[in-house]
Amino acid sequence: MNTHPPIICLSDISYCYPGAAAPVLDRLEFDFFAGNHTGLVAPNGSGKTTLFHIIMGLLKPDSGRIEIFGKTVSEEKDFLEVRHRIGLLFQDADDQLFSPTVLEDVAFGPLNLGKSKQEAVDISRRMLASLGLEGFEDRITLQLSGGEKRLVSLAAVLAMEPEVLLLDEPSAGLDEKTKEHLIEILRNLDISYIIVSHEIDFLADLADSVYTLQNGKIVLDTELHLHEHVHAHTYGRQPHKHD
Ligand SMILES: Nc1ncnc2c1ncn2[C@@H]1O[C@H](COP(=O)(O)OP(=O)(O)OP(=O)(O)O)[C@@H](O)[C@H]1O
Numbered sequence: 078m079n080t081h082p083p084i085i086c087l088s089d090i091s092y093c094y095p096g097a098a099a100p101v102l103d104r105l106e107f108d109f110f111a112g113n114h115t116g117l118v119a120p121n122g123s124g125k126t127t128l129f130h131i132i133m134g135l136l137k138p139d140s141g142r143i144e145i146f147g148k149t150v151s152e153e154k155d156f157l158e159v160r161h162r163i164g165l166l167f168q169d170a171d172d173q174l175f176s177p178t179v180l181e182d183v184a185f186g187p188l189n190l191g192k193s194k195q196e197a198v199d200i201s202r203r204m205l206a207s208l209g210l211e212g213f214e215d216r217i218t219l220q221l222s223g224g225e226k227r228l229v230s231l232a233a234v235l236a237m238e239p240e241v242l243l244l245d246e247p248s249a250g251l252d253e254k255t256k257e258h259l260i261e262i263l264r265n266l267d268i269s270y271i272i273v274s275h276e277i278d279f280l281a282d283l284a285d286s287v288y289t290l291q292n293g294k295i296v297l298d299t300e301l302h303l304h305e306h307v308h309a310h311t312y313g314r315q316p317h318k319h320d
């Protein structure tokens with residue numbers, strides 16, 4: 078039982094894209110608490126990215142109530158604070174990165190939060206280094222590979238020192254070694270997060286509980302629990318021992 082109130086509380090949220098035949102989110106209820114490490118795995122097109130955009134105020138629900146850090150948020154001005162305290166890693170890195178160089182992209186957030194130029198540069202260099210991207214500072218963002226863009230996007234999100242991370246497929250396009258490194262980084266951060274991923278092993282390493290979206294609602298993923306043993310580690314179905 079959680080004795081503290083949720084830091085993200087979604088009540089009765091519905092959202093239908095203009096012109097779409099059916100709502101993507103349909104009277105959805107969701108409570109997210111400080112310290113939670115939540116996984117979200119659901120089919121393509123089920124509304125995961127839409128849900129993150131609703132939480133960040135990038136889309137406005139047709140109905141329902143959103144409370145974040147104990148306050149009801151509905152207007153654009155309410156979401157400004159939300160965007161300072163919750164870091165969204167966009168599914169598509171090209172939505173995240175818009176500056177000419179890597180350093181400018183990563184420093185944009187801290188500068189926007191009022192840090193001095195030197196502070197913003199220092200934190201950006203530190204974040205890039207922690208993600209194995211030393212020497213990338215002056216690279217042209219547009220010319221980076223897909224995996225490099227994903228890591229620079231992560232550095233840009235982490236440089237804002239958010240209290241909550243919403244990560245939309247953070248491991249997509251990353252090689253195994255980089256993925257392991259990302260798992261290590263996320264495990265060492267004292268931060269609450271929701272991770273959307275189609276990679277069950279990745280979620281098994283990082284999430285305390287895993288949810289799915291069904292008919293526009295969030296539900297606990299009971300199927301994943303049943304199959305956890307099969308999917309959770311490298312040896313899969315081969316006979317193996319647990320220490
Ligand atoms: N701008 C838009 N206009 C109309 N429909 C949209 C728009 N963006 C998304 N959709 C539709 O809304 C549904 C949910 O999309 P969303 O991107 O939230 O799914 P998702 O669960 O994140 O999928 P994926 O796993 O492929 O990333 C899909 O059917 C999608 O086609």
Ligand SMILES: [Mg+2]
Nearest residue numbers: 125126127168
């Ligand atoms: Mg998506």
